[in-house]
Amino acid sequence: MKILLLNPNTSESLTTRLVDAAAQVVAPGTEIVPATAPRGVPYISTRAEAQIGGAIALEMLAERAGSYDAAVIAAFGDPGLFAARELFEEPVVGMAEAAMLTACMLGRRFAIVTFATALGPWYQECVEMHGMTARCAGIRMLDGAFRSISAVQEEKEDLLVALANDAVASTQADVVILAGAPLAGLAAKVRERIPVPVIDQAQAAVKQAETLALLRPFKARQGSFQRPAGKESTGLPGPLADWIARRG
Amino acid sequence: MKILLLNPNTSESLTTRLVDAAAQVVAPGTEIVPATAPRGVPYISTRAEAQIGGAIALEMLAERAGSYDAAVIAAFGDPGLFAARELFEEPVVGMAEAAMLTACMLGRRFAIVTFATALGPWYQECVEMHGMTARCAGIRMLDGAFRSISAVQEEKEDLLVALANDAVASTQADVVILAGAPLAGLAAKVRERIPVPVIDQAQAAVKQAETLALLRPFKARQGSFQRPAGKESTGLPGPLADWIARRG
Amino acid sequence: MKILLLNPNTSESLTTRLVDAAAQVVAPGTEIVPATAPRGVPYISTRAEAQIGGAIALEMLAERAGSYDAAVIAAFGDPGLFAARELFEEPVVGMAEAAMLTACMLGRRFAIVTFATALGPWYQECVEMHGMTARCAGIRMLDGAFRSISAVQEEKEDLLVALANDAVASTQADVVILAGAPLAGLAAKVRERIPVPVIDQAQAAVKQAETLALLRPFKARQGSFQRPAGKESTGLPGPLADWIARRG
Amino acid sequence: MKILLLNPNTSESLTTRLVDAAAQVVAPGTEIVPATAPRGVPYISTRAEAQIGGAIALEMLAERAGSYDAAVIAAFGDPGLFAARELFEEPVVGMAEAAMLTACMLGRRFAIVTFATALGPWYQECVEMHGMTARCAGIRMLDGAFRSISAVQEEKEDLLVALANDAVASTQADVVILAGAPLAGLAAKVRERIPVPVIDQAQAAVKQAETLALLRPFKARQGSFQRPAGKESTGLPGPLADWIARRG
Amino acid sequence: MKILLLNPNTSESLTTRLVDAAAQVVAPGTEIVPATAPRGVPYISTRAEAQIGGAIALEMLAERAGSYDAAVIAAFGDPGLFAARELFEEPVVGMAEAAMLTACMLGRRFAIVTFATALGPWYQECVEMHGMTARCAGIRMLDGAFRSISAVQEEKEDLLVALANDAVASTQADVVILAGAPLAGLAAKVRERIPVPVIDQAQAAVKQAETLALLRPFKARQGSFQRPAGKESTGLPGPLADWIARRG
Amino acid sequence: MKILLLNPNTSESLTTRLVDAAAQVVAPGTEIVPATAPRGVPYISTRAEAQIGGAIALEMLAERAGSYDAAVIAAFGDPGLFAARELFEEPVVGMAEAAMLTACMLGRRFAIVTFATALGPWYQECVEMHGMTARCAGIRMLDGAFRSISAVQEEKEDLLVALANDAVASTQADVVILAGAPLAGLAAKVRERIPVPVIDQAQAAVKQAETLALLRPFKARQGSFQRPAGKESTGLPGPLADWIARRG
Incomplete structure (x- = not known):
């Protein structure tokens, strides 16, 4: 099982800390796949940074869609969490x-x-x-x-x-x-x-992501978290634009 | 008084509708300054699009900081509202x-x-x-x-x-x-x-923006909506990066 | 536009203060029409005084029905507010x-x-x-x-x-x-x-009254704030009794 | 024990119904003392009528202060209840x-x-x-x-x-x-x-009034239901004005 | 009228205190019937003791079913209250x-x-x-x-x-x-x-039990407090097992 | 790791169903230890049965204290859950x-x-x-x-x-x-x-029990879930009485 540990901050050192903590509790066979935000702030700490960081988290998820079994958004305020849960196929858990x-x-x-x-x-x-x-x-x-x-x-x-x-x-x-x-x-x-x-928080999040990956094979096809219909956009990064458009 | 009517959607036709409705109720002397999102989706309708559109709204506000007395984020789900209220000096009202x-x-x-x-x-x-x-x-x-x-x-x-x-x-x-x-x-x-x-909604929003501009000259210097300390970032559009860094 | 600024206290000096504050923010063309309670207490400060003062506010509104575009009940606890909103045709705003x-x-x-x-x-x-x-x-x-x-x-x-x-x-x-x-x-x-x-509070109230007067031309004809059917009463002041009876 | 059964409506027939129902359940030795509103509406059914009827209930209680052990405000919406509880010495119960x-x-x-x-x-x-x-x-x-x-x-x-x-x-x-x-x-x-x-409702109210009269001999001397300080008023009925002024 | 004052603690001295307090306020003709838990703890003070004591309260009520007009569960946290209200015919009041x-x-x-x-x-x-x-x-x-x-x-x-x-x-x-x-x-x-x-608390409880006994002659035949269908059990005390099975 | 799967019902067939479902998702190395209530009802379905069944769950946990790493109370209404969480050293999870x-x-x-x-x-x-x-x-x-x-x-x-x-x-x-x-x-x-x-529910519960066992080695020593001080009791089953008395 692959758990994407998505750090929406740009600090690699935080990614390392998160992975180290999570690695102590994952089940045998679980691989933690880390990702660090390529743009944004070193450490999200305000509403505005969370608004921006949550959008970046969506970009990161779109680039990696299909490559993991569950994802953790690894910032405590859960930037972009409900948006990610709605948009992507695999379970996404917020660290908070x-x-x-x-x-x-x-x-x-x-x-x-x-x-x-x-x-x-x-x-x-x-x-x-x-x-x-x-x-x-x-x-x-x-x-x-x-x-x-x-x-x-x-x-x-x-x-x-x-x-x-x-x-x-x-x-x-x-x-x-x-x-x-x-x-x-x-x-x-x-x-x-x-x-x-x-x-x-990192250990709780990775264990919950494991649990969801084990328990829930199907994405919602109804209700408020079904994947939205495709929509064209302007000026968004390619993978995210494609995913929102349901292309490719 | 200048009210920035910020449409976080990319559809110019919606901006026109919003401005037309608002213009019927503003006080003499109030100027409505429209702005349409340069990137994003034609019409925000999901959580994911709101996450992205809210971040774009912050970019738009940063580009126009200091040029208006109050702003309206003119999409009903209020994308980026609390982030904007925290980050910028002038009052910001959500249309919802x-x-x-x-x-x-x-x-x-x-x-x-x-x-x-x-x-x-x-x-x-x-x-x-x-x-x-x-x-x-x-x-x-x-x-x-x-x-x-x-x-x-x-x-x-x-x-x-x-x-x-x-x-x-x-x-x-x-x-x-x-x-x-x-x-x-x-x-x-x-x-x-x-x-x-x-x-x-557009008329209510523009009137409330007028009221706030009249009543509240000072930005919070304490509490949860004071402007955050400056912070460097990576890969954000220039005006927004500068504003977040408290540069210039 | 005429905004009735209804002071349910008997203190004229408070009416003056309220009018002075409100006058600083009204739009060109807005006239503030003050009214001071002819009976009651100098300054409402308890639940019992609010119960009595709210009833007096209704009497004052009945005497002035049709002469204003919106009214403010200018005591912070909003005595009689929902009753007034239900009973009268024009918008009524509480100062609180x-x-x-x-x-x-x-x-x-x-x-x-x-x-x-x-x-x-x-x-x-x-x-x-x-x-x-x-x-x-x-x-x-x-x-x-x-x-x-x-x-x-x-x-x-x-x-x-x-x-x-x-x-x-x-x-x-x-x-x-x-x-x-x-x-x-x-x-x-x-x-x-x-x-x-x-x-x-006085400035917020008069601006909100202006906004409602601009936005809402029609009284509810359904829902919980429609005007009640006429009912005869005993011993109430003439204008209020007439209004409740839907006479004249 | 005397329970004041205060009907804030002007309909004597309702007072009779209330007393008849209550009489079936009171304890031996409990006397029900009825009172019907001398002014107001035959039957309160709106917010505005409750605002007015609650003020009349206070007048009625002031006229009878000291003559009962507990009172019931016998209209289902409890007009004037918290005001009465604050103002008077004896327990007051709302029928609702x-x-x-x-x-x-x-x-x-x-x-x-x-x-x-x-x-x-x-x-x-x-x-x-x-x-x-x-x-x-x-x-x-x-x-x-x-x-x-x-x-x-x-x-x-x-x-x-x-x-x-x-x-x-x-x-x-x-x-x-x-x-x-x-x-x-x-x-x-x-x-x-x-x-x-x-x-x-009438039976529940009279039994609760009995219970409070038995259990609670002392009026609050602190907290939000202590009797307010005396205050002069204008144009209120004599007994109520005197009671609010703490005269006599 | 007989009010069962059920002490789910094993301390007889507490039963005495409860009865003494309650006796001061009951109506003429009301008999307080005390009962003390035959097993359990001297004084319930934790969630676990309440879980156990509530089950014992049910056993005590089953043994006495039909012998009282209303019951009080006389421990402040109301152990077993909703269960008793559901299971038995007569009203049950919690002391808290x-x-x-x-x-x-x-x-x-x-x-x-x-x-x-x-x-x-x-x-x-x-x-x-x-x-x-x-x-x-x-x-x-x-x-x-x-x-x-x-x-x-x-x-x-x-x-x-x-x-x-x-x-x-x-x-x-x-x-x-x-x-x-x-x-x-x-x-x-x-x-x-x-x-x-x-x-x-004891006086409030016994008065409320009296009130319910006076006001409510019928057990719910629908809703969530109707008596459950009979069910066989294993290892429960005889009277409780019989009552749950709707035997005898 | 040993997870006690405690069925507070007396039906062995339900225990089998619960274990079978849970076994499909546990991690390598996790042993599910089943236990079926020795007394009570075949299937808890009312508040009264939950009150009784929760007390029986405490007896079952006391008998097995120290033999498991985490426990599941495997009835959907979580009978006795907070009591168990307070009383025992290891984590306890409710199935609901x-x-x-x-x-x-x-x-x-x-x-x-x-x-x-x-x-x-x-x-x-x-x-x-x-x-x-x-x-x-x-x-x-x-x-x-x-x-x-x-x-x-x-x-x-x-x-x-x-x-x-x-x-x-x-x-x-x-x-x-x-x-x-x-x-x-x-x-x-x-x-x-x-x-x-x-x-x-069974799979969610066993995974959550695993997670708690991994994450939380220490029982609360303060707060509302610390283990209560020892107390003597009367007529309770030996292991539970001993545990409550903090004996042995």
Whole structure:
């Protein structure tokens, strides 16, 4: 089974982190196929960047259509997720979606912990988009600057653990999600220092993608996620234009 | 006052319809500045097209930053709206948002009536995105094919009136919104044949844009809609890349 | 166009404040017609006073039926609003409703800031009545006494600004509404000292009334806001009794 | 114990029906004290009439303050209820509120069945005001004319039973509420012909009033239902003006 | 009238407390019939104990079927309530349900105050199960240890009053519910020291049970609370097995 | 990895069906350990049976504590799920929970299709318990009798497919869940005849259990799912009593 791990950010270092975390939990026989955005921003952290990054994710999926069994959009706010689910044949999972739904099976409410204040509004809209508002005990963000998106995980490890512990103590959250692609792989390092189950977003996402690939062979032919009728377009990248036009 | 009427579709004919409808209600001294998407699809009707069209709307706004007092994103599902509100200095109004909020002042619940089934899921997500689920009595769609997006308004006029009347009778809706850019200007023609107030989306949007331009001179400097810190990007169109980088 | 600015309080000084604020934003050709309640309380601030004041608003509207193009009920809790919308032919806008819906176009959540604790419960029910609970980041009230309802705006200006800033900092509200008729006109004076857009309720209301008057020529003939069948009554003021009876 | 059964309608015949139904279930020692509105409409059925009738209910309560142990506002939409609860010392129960909360103890969802379409929107807002939307399986209304408000119960008995049965069959409601003062006493006559428990609104209300009178000796001194500070007014009836001013 | 006061805990001392509190408010002619769980835990305080205790409550009701007019399940989280309501002929009221619904008639929001942190999650789920989330201003729990479940009421009286006052001050709750069977009877002792109405759960429950017994003679024959068809079982206590099988 | 597949029904034939379906999708190295309830009913279909069956599930888990890596409670209404999650060390997944959360990743709304009307109310409460109301497009039930719980899947196959197709057509559901243990394994047989993805509850549950076992090594030590303090009990089966007492 091939799982496309699609990083809609342009940072290769984040792709590496995501793959490394995911590789620890995939089933024998599952191949993780990484892809990094060829254009966009190094790290999506605002609504505007998510709007742009989600469109780029569609371009990336169109280029790879038919080459994977399921895909993960590996940014926590799930840019372009519902669009991708509608447009393409294979299952697509959002990294936030997978983390939140997995957390629901471990408790009533989860806390989302991340490394930068800028991420809060976008993550909040992602929580709402998935109908998870009542299950979310809050989003906690570190507020200081960080040196590098590639190494923020190591730089802020202790502060993130403290923030997670504070979130649990003050909100009675049952589960903690360490959110944002730069934190992939952190859960395994810190879970003994946090008193509730800790979800690794990349691991949750790749396992959910595996599960969907196993369970669901058919694309919707009715309902709101059937593939739209073909439509011509202007100025879109070739593979995406072709896919939208149902050509080739 | 200059109101940018931004059509994220590539169809010039829709821009003309939108401008014609809006021009009937603007205040003396308001100038409507039209803009049509240079790339994308002729008419956005799916989640995927909205993801792409919303990103194109950001490009269009970046090219015109500073040249208008308020902008309307003139597609009913409001592609890119919150991203634009966050990124740019001037107020931005969505055409669906403006129509729905205006309808709220005329009744408890509104019905959305449109010309194609494909639009339903996208419009439904737009209703939810704005927290208007409890105010929406339903979305009704014609299900037949149509000859041309430019002339669907004339072709389907009687069917749309019948659908609106049926929606009112079966859902007790207090207001009807005729939704989708191709229906701009229809309300004035048919309102005597519908027993509740009928909202013209383009007119509602341009009036709300005028109101915001009058009332709100300052961009948020805190909260979730403050302008993000500058960030470098790769492969984005120049004006948008510059704006995101806070250059120039 | 004539906009009836109906103050359901008996304080003429508040009417003056409301008219002064509104006059700054109306379109050329719009005439603001003020009316002050002939009976009731100087300033409505409880549920009971709103129940009574709302009934008085209906009396005032009945006396003036046919003489205006749209009306504003100019008390923040919108006393009698839905009743007026049902009973009369022309559009009626509530000052709270207009402020909140306008705020929705500037951000995800607004904070309501007012000058007296007594107003909190009534305002809260108003927020709920309009289905705006999820959009309201909180209601903040000054808790000290004030010397005069006419001059509370000047007396408390600095405290209100501080309260607004505190609300923004602690709730991440995207917009501030300065609520309560005695605060009409304050937004223009203080907006530079508050880091998010500030809504002036009187200005929002009169602009929304203008918009409705422009957009909606027909009263509902079906749905829940059609005019009720005539009914005889006992002991009600003549114009209201006549209107309810559909006489004359 | 004295229970004030306050009919905010001017129809004495309805007061009689309400008292007759209530008398069948009160405890030994409970005296029902009836009061009929001296002004207003014969039968409240719209939002506007409820706004006016609620203000009249406050006048009636002010005239009788201190003479009862608990009061029932005996119109199904609960006009003036929260205002009365805030203003007066003794417990006040709404007839709709009491019927709905009692129904909650007999099933998950109740259907409201009434005799005229005009009542629907007002009842719907009452359901929402009490936060009972998720518990309400629907409001069903007979749509024909009726000869007399005093005798609509007898005239429409069979149609109401059929409507109740239809509501149960189509919505899976667990309980039926026969709503509207003219239907007081009907439940006992028809309950064998309806396959789920049937609530008599007048009986539920008087029992709940008894319960509150027994359980709650103290008026709130904090929170949103404490009695407001005294305030002078203009042109209100003497007892109500005095009570609001905290005089005498 | 006979009201079965069913204590699903094994502590006889709690049964005594519950009966003593309830006896103060029942109508002349009402007999309280106490029953204490023959197996289970001394005091239910977790989800798991509620799952078990609810099943035991069903066994107790089966043993007593036909011998009472209405029953109270006298543990605050209402273990087994909906199951009992479905299975048995007579009305069954939960102690939490009765307290919350009664509180709704005294204010908009109630605070729940109890004596041990362990109770919080179970009570929270009970609040949600009854759809009372929006009416609940919060659940406050003492966090220290206590000497004996029988005497925790006396031991902690002052702390509970302080906690109730703090809840009112910080949440603006309109009503306080003293929750948990060990606190039955406490309201009468402390209500003068708490500035909002205080609900005694046992008293509310027995009065609501009386009301239902008076109002509702017929068991649902349709809807979701009709008695299920008979079914054979294995290894269940005789009376419960017989009742489920509709034998005898 | 050992996954305990706990059937809280007494029917061995259902256990066999569940195991057969699950075995098709488990990872290499995963062992499914089946367990069938030693007492209770052949097939849980009411709230009362779920209350009892949930308590029996706790007994079964206590007997097997420490012998598995994750458990599935394999009845669609998830009897005893939150209690088990609180009480035991290893992850526990409900079959309804797993099916619904998995469905969320394939569409916005799912339809639940089952074989008997009696199951509707219990399933509805399960949907609500998991906060999935807005994601559930409806629960559809066959209403005829069936010959045997063991063979209802084969007997009703065509009717279930027709019901699923009708649910999709009338509710626009994006996904179908075939619900109820007797339908385990049906999805694979019928999915080509249903135009949207079809979830097999047993397969979803076992995959989710695998995922949790992989991701979450630590039991909560804080929050609402930490293991309760030990408590003595009376009359409970030995292993459960010991586990609750934290003995041995």
